[in-house]
Amino acid sequence: MSDTAIVFENISKQYRLGNIGTGTLSHDLKRWWTVSVRGKEDPYLQIGQTNDRSTLGTSDYVWALRSIDFEVKQGEVLGIIGKNGAGKSTLLKILSRVTTPTTGKITAHGRIASLLEVGTGFHPEMTGRENIYMNGSIMGMTKTEIRRKFDEIVDFAGVERYIETPVKRYSSGMLVRLGFAIAAHLEPEILVLDEVLAVGDAEFQKKALGKVQNVSSVEGRTVLFVSHNMQAISTLCTRVILIDKGYILQDDETSKVVRNYLMFETMKNGSIEWSKEDALGDTTIKLRAIKILDQDNNIRNHFFSKSKIRVQFDFEIYTLDKSLVVGFDLTNEDGIVIFRSYHNDSDKKEWPEFKTGKNSIYCDIPGELLREGTYYICPKISLHAIKWIINSDPLLSFDVELNHGLSPLWTFYNKSNRPGVLALIVPWKNVN
Amino acid sequence: MSTTNKSWDLVIKPHGKFFSLNLKEIWQYRDLLEMYIKRDIVTFYKQTILGPIWFFIQPIFTTIVFMFVFGGLAHIPTDGIPQPLFYLSGITLWNYFSESLTKTADTFFTNQAIFGKVYFPRLIAPLSVTITGLIKMFIQFLVFILVYIYFIASGKHISPNIYALLLPVLIIILAFLTLGFGIIISSMTTKYRDLKFLITFVIQLWMYATPVIYPLSVMVGSNKKYMLLIQSNPLTSVMETFKFGFLGQGTFSWLALGYSFLFSIIVLIIGIVIFNKVERSFMDVI
Numbered sequence: 001m002s003d004t005a006i007v008f009e010n011i012s013k014q015y016r017l018g019n020i021g022t023g024t025l026s027h028d029l030k031r032w033w034t035v036s037v038r039g040k041e042d043p044y045l046q047i048g049q050t051n052d053r054s055t056l057g058t059s060d061y062v063w064a065l066r067s068i069d070f071e072v073k074q075g076e077v078l079g080i081i082g083k084n085g086a087g088k089s090t091l092l093k094i095l096s097r098v099t100t101p102t103t104g105k106i107t108a109h110g111r112i113a114s115l116l117e118v119g120t121g122f123h124p125e126m127t128g129r130e131n132i133y134m135n136g137s138i139m140g141m142t143k144t145e146i147r148r149k150f151d152e153i154v155d156f157a158g159v160e161r162y163i164e165t166p167v168k169r170y171s172s173g174m175l176v177r178l179g180f181a182i183a184a185h186l187e188p189e190i191l192v193l194d195e196v197l198a199v200g201d202a203e204f205q206k207k208a209l210g211k212v213q214n215v216s217s218v219e220g221r222t223v224l225f226v227s228h229n230m231q232a233i234s235t236l237c238t239r240v241i242l243i244d245k246g247y248i249l250q251d252d253e254t255s256k257v258v259r260n261y262l263m264f265e266t267m268k269n270g271s272i273e274w275s276k277e278d279a280l281g282d283t284t285i286k287l288r289a290i291k292i293l294d295q296d297n298n299i300r301n302h303f304f305s306k307s308k309i310r311v312q313f314d315f316e317i318y319t320l321d322k323s324l325v326v327g328f329d330l331t332n333e334d335g336i337v338i339f340r341s342y343h344n345d346s347d348k349k350e351w352p353e354f355k356t357g358k359n360s361i362y363c364d365i366p367g368e369l370l371r372e373g374t375y376y377i378c379p380k381i382s383l384h385a386i387k388w389i390i391n392s393d394p395l396l397s398f399d400v401e402l403n404h405g406l407s408p409l410w411t412f413y414n415k416s417n418r419p420g421v422l423a424l425i426v427p428w429k430n431v432n
Numbered sequence: 433m434s435t436t437n438k439s440w441d442l443v444i445k446p447h448g449k450f451f452s453l454n455l456k457e458i459w460q461y462r463d464l465l466e467m468y469i470k471r472d473i474v475t476f477y478k479q480t481i482l483g484p485i486w487f488f489i490q491p492i493f494t495t496i497v498f499m500f501v502f503g504g505l506a507h508i509p510t511d512g513i514p515q516p517l518f519y520l521s522g523i524t525l526w527n528y529f530s531e532s533l534t535k536t537a538d539t540f541f542t543n544q545a546i547f548g549k550v551y552f553p554r555l556i557a558p559l560s561v562t563i564t565g566l567i568k569m570f571i572q573f574l575v576f577i578l579v580y581i582y583f584i585a586s587g588k589h590i591s592p593n594i595y596a597l598l599l600p601v602l603i604i605i606l607a608f609l610t611l612g613f614g615i616i617i618s619s620m621t622t623k624y625r626d627l628k629f630l631i632t633f634v635i636q637l638w639m640y641a642t643p644v645i646y647p648l649s650v651m652v653g654s655n656k657k658y659m660l661l662i663q664s665n666p667l668t669s670v671m672e673t674f675k676f677g678f679l680g681q682g683t684f685s686w687l688a689l690g691y692s693f694l695f696s697i698i699v700l701i702i703g704i705v706i707f708n709k710v711e712r713s714f715m716d717v718i
Contacts, residue, residue: 045479096551099712100444101446108442108443109440109441123471123549125479130470134467134471138546143466233671
């Protein structure tokens with residue numbers, strides 16, 4: 001069966017940061033004034049920054065999800081991975097109708113049941129039996145359905161002995177088992193699981209994985225599965241989406257995406273290369289390698305601050321697009337972006353030329369600029385003002401050792417203690 | 433199978449309709465509504481010794497206190513109705529209104545955890561509170577009936593009349609008012625929590641603007657200036673009609689009852705509109 005079960009179209013979600021409640025009235029009034037009275041666009045929808053929890057933004061509004069487009073086929077087990085705060089759960093929340101998207105549309109076939117966190121909807125004072133009925137009906141089951149499935153649920157959860165005991169006396173493991181058992185026996189067409197397998201003992205985890213597999217392969221239902229457990233993702237999913245800072249970074253076969261994700265976790269030094277299958281990117285461009293080189297074209301990850309640092313991008317272009325922009329952010333250990341560089345920052349005649357097929361371009365970071373420390377390259381590739389293709393976290397790092405500030409003031413401060421993001425020497429002169 | 437021309441079961445978009453009371457969906461979730469009601473009633477007296485008796489103790493004790501304070505100390509007249517009956521009738525109706533309203537107003541807070549995890553028609557939660565309250569009221573109504581029979585049997589001058597049959601209408605007005613006001617307040621407290629403090633205070637004052645501890649007939653002479661305020665209160669005619677129908681004393685007018693009925697419907701409609709707007713995205717602001 002290759003019928004489409006869910007379609008996500010241009011889904012974006014904006015959140016307001018900080019202390020909600022203070023100043024909301026004035027924002028509400030301003031919004032109402034511009035949208036309803038003056039008939040203009042919502043002023044607060046135009047601003048907003050990328051969802052990156054590690055750097056401090058200037059705007060109060062942030063995009064937790066930005067232009068998410070994908071489809072899920074029926075019977076598919078789709079994994080969604082990404083770092084904490086990447087937007088995975090927000091996506092599932094929108095799908096489960098807990099919150100609404102700011103823009104875009106989701107269309108789906110069939111009943112959606114979500115098990116976002118085990119144990120929600122349990123009333124501590126009620127018995128296991130009562131809670132099965134309660135929880136089942138919260139998830140949209142009718143009483144007869146639950147009655148039919150009751151023994152199966154109890155059996156799967158393994159709580160027969162305690163079924164007439166209030167669940168406040170249950171151990172947390174028992175609650176998890178019961179919660180999962182109810183959701184797994186729901187028979188919805190689409191099952192949404194968020195980090196549910198992180199709890200419970202090994203035996204139960206195995207049982208739960210088996211059940212999820214069964215739900216999709218035998219019963220033909222669609223499963224969306226969020227987890228940080230790459231092993232579970234690898235066993236269960238046929239396809240994985242990697243979300244980073246609210247964007248889809250990769251949408252491909254499980255093994256490729258998982259390999260890439262793990263690569264992010266263990267930062268490579270000096271150079272990073274991808275095989276054609278694993279490469280980041282889309283149908284316009286695929287990034288094949290990033291290299292950090294010295295002036296003799298040797299790959300290095302340690303530089304003296306006097307020397308230039310060469311950053312080289314190897315990529316393949318499939319469709320030549322005038323708006324294609326290739327570049328990177330250079331960040332330091334504190335996550336501060338020192339600068340962003342694009343291939344077309346300079347005068348138009350100096351731009352490197354792009355052609356379909358393989359391309360290699362480079363730039364030199366000048367010497368006597370960076371202070372001592374570790375620096376990171378975050379590749380940024382986009383169709384300018386249209387969409388991001390790669391908007392990545394640090395993928396590469398290199399170290400810089402200070403050797404260009406020779407006055408005692410530099411050495412006195414033990415090199416790295418001297419304040420400043422850069423170690424720029426600005427010559428001083430007498431005024432005549 | 434063609435994938436181009438099929439109907440979707442579910443469409444999620446940023447904005448919903450202005451007024452959408454999806455009764456079909458609520459009907460689909462009727463089992464959940466039933467579970468909610470059952471839960472609220474059962475957990476009310478779990479781990480208590482007296483169990484369901486607590487449903488009766490509350491109005492009886494309040495009546496005794498009212499008899500002492502308002503009847504005994506303040507000498508507020510009861511239109512010639514025996515004090516226990518007079519207070520009990522007021523308390524039964526008023527308790528339903530105030531308790532359900534306070535609880536409904538808290539809908540989004542108390543259900544925050546579950547609303548944040550799963551979707552079901554949010555209206556189920558306040559609806560269950562309203563219905564649970566009704567069930568409690570019926571139980572407490574039994575107390576009233578017992579006392580009522582006692583006083584009739586002991587030959588007191590109580591003359592019920594045909595207007596007692598308006599009881600269902602009174603209950604509908606009460607239920608609409610609690611549900612309507614409740615969901616309006618609950619929708620607004622998600623963003624502006626100030627209302628949460630205001631509501632307990634307002635309900636307290638509201639009781640004094642409602643003929644619960646006094647009959648409407650005391651609003652004469654120097655009290656006349658408050659008459660307009662009391663009459664604009666949609667609960668006034670409910671209380672008075674009840675007392676008129678069952679106890680034969682009080683002020684009854686079709687106009688006042690019609691006003692209350694209309695009022696309750698308008699409040700409910702406004703409530704549903706606001707609730708609809710808030711329920712979709714309240715998780716982001718609460």
